Amino acid sequence: MNNESHIKLISEGATEVFTFIKKKTKKGPAAKGNYPFYNPSMELNRDLSVALNQWFIDNCKNSVNILDGLAASGIRGIRFANELEGNFSLYINDWSENAYNLIIKNIQNNHFNNIFPTNKNLNVLLNEKKFDYIDIDPFGSPVYFIDSAVRSINKNGIIACTATDTATLCGVYPKVCFRRYGAYSFHSNNMHEIGLRILIGFLAREAAKYDKGIEPIISYSTDHYFRVYIKIIKGVQYANESLKKILSINSKDYFYNVKNSQEIGPLWMGETGNKSIIKKLITYIFNKNLNTKNKLLKLIDLLEKESDAAPFFYTTDSIASYLKKSSPNMNYLFQKINEKGYYAIKTHFSNIGFKTNAPIDEIENIFI
Ligand SMILES: C[S@@+](CC[C@H](N)C(=O)[O-])C[C@H]1O[C@@H](n2cnc3c(N)ncnc32)[C@H](O)[C@@H]1O
Structure with a gap:
């Protein structure tokens, strides 16, 4: 069991969760990095995932099999268990033993049944089981898990992923971006949109390998992360249609007053969200107990309007x-x-x- 002095009970949404304390000094065992800590600045990210899963449970399936794949304390999954209503099953996974023990403590503390904690490499778990919703929330890039997620996802399921390697996706490290995403970014005032579209394009190419197409439900960028919710649709025709929306473009053709010619992409040039679903999410956000509600509603309002607008600004x-x-x-x-x-x-x-x-x-x- 975890050393109790490293954990504290915090509250987020309508849920209380034990989390690891972020150490202020580099001394002591937690400094070795074995204790994934709670990141409060990701609350809006988690709030939106709660609202989106409620919409998914209510509108899309009889029973939704949800996976919080890189769970750390398990806060996202524990919140799903506590704040979602309806028919769903839930796996909460982390390969760290400390994280796994804390997840179990959180499940016991909330007296949940029917939640399955697992202590596996996410790629192994995805190889063993199929899910309707897969949440991938890594430190850094999600690319290492996308192939497995695309194979594991059930028909019309949703892959949600965060990317915190924003500098890479925004063109600060071109070679890293090319190695990870197979794409060139462009460091400019449009770099966040370019980065988001490179990430979506990567997901579409990974899905196409397995004759699957994609439909972005909602996607956005903040200063320190990108986040996408992508519906995966089975069928050669959908895969081909998705690939048609991936292009390489030239900087001079798309950006204001840019003189140097630079290849950008391949990147997703289709819609970054589904307008009608985003509209429905507003009600779900409104009805849930979310601390970031006002900020989230402002963001959603912008995302709804720009979801079908032409690329770039x-x-x-x-x-x-x-x-x-x-x-x-x-x-x-x-x-x-x-x-x-x-x-x-x-x-x-x-x-x-x-x-x-x-x-x-x-x-x-x-x-x-
Ligand atoms: C950024 S943290 C997750 C944060 C968490 N979702 C939250 O909202 O607080 C990433 C977690 O992924 C776990 N992890 C990294 N690689 C993994 C892998 N291949 N399989 C399973 N867990 C992994 C780490 O142990 C860490 O706890």
């Missing part, structure tokens, strides 16, 4: 600085773009970013 700063003019107020800018008969929407990727179908000279004319 302008920033007011880049246009203003090129034209040596000042940036107009965003509302004014949108009003003028709308008056010309085009759409303009904000993007969650940047608070000075906007997506529009207006031609660039029409946009430039609005800058005074």
Whole structure:
């Protein structure tokens, strides 16, 4: 059993969970890195997964077999057990013995039945069992688990994964990005959208190997992680359709005032979310006891609008600085773009970013 002095009871959502304490000094046993700690900054990430799984249970299946594959304390899975209603079974897995023991303690503390804790390499577990929802929440890149997840996932199941190797996906380490994702990023004001699309493109290519297609349900980026929820659809036709949405593009063709020609991709150029599902998620988020509710609803509002918008965005700063003019107020800018008969929407990727179908000279004319 874990050394009790390393753990404390915290509360998240509607659930109390024992977690490992993050050590403030490098002295002592926990400093050896054997105790995966609780990361409070991932609460919004976990909150959304609770809401999304409730939607999934209510709308898609008779019984959903859920896996929290890289669970650490098990907080995500324990929250699923406590906060989801309906018919589901749940596996909570971590290969660390300390994590596994804590997961068991958390299951006992909450008096849950029908939860299956496992202490395996995730790839082994995915090889042994099939799931309807697989959550992959690693330190760093999820690429090492995607092949197994795509093989394990049941028909029309969902693979959710986090990637915290944002610098790599955003083009800071091009060779690492190419080795991991087989793609080139582009370090620029659009790098978060490019990184997210490289991640989705990677998932689509991994799925295609097994004659499966993908449909992004919801995907987003923050400063320190990317997160995608991808429905996996079985069938050669779906695999081929998904692959058609993966392209390599040239920096000069897509980005404002970029002079150097650089190959970017392959990356996903299709929709990054399903508008109607995202709309439904709003009700689920609203009805659950979530501490990040307000922040999450703001994010979802942006994601819903941009889910089917064309890839990439302008920033007011880049246009203003090129034209040596000042940036107009965003509302004014949108009003003028709308008056010309085009759409303009904000993007969650940047608070000075906007997506529009207006031609660039029409946009430039609005800058005074
Ligand atoms: C970022 S933590 C998970 C955080 C957790 N999902 C949460 O919300 O707090 C990643 C975990 O993956 C576990 N892990 C890493 N590689 C693994 C593997 N191949 N199989 C199973 N567990 C693994 C680590 O022990 C660690 O606890």
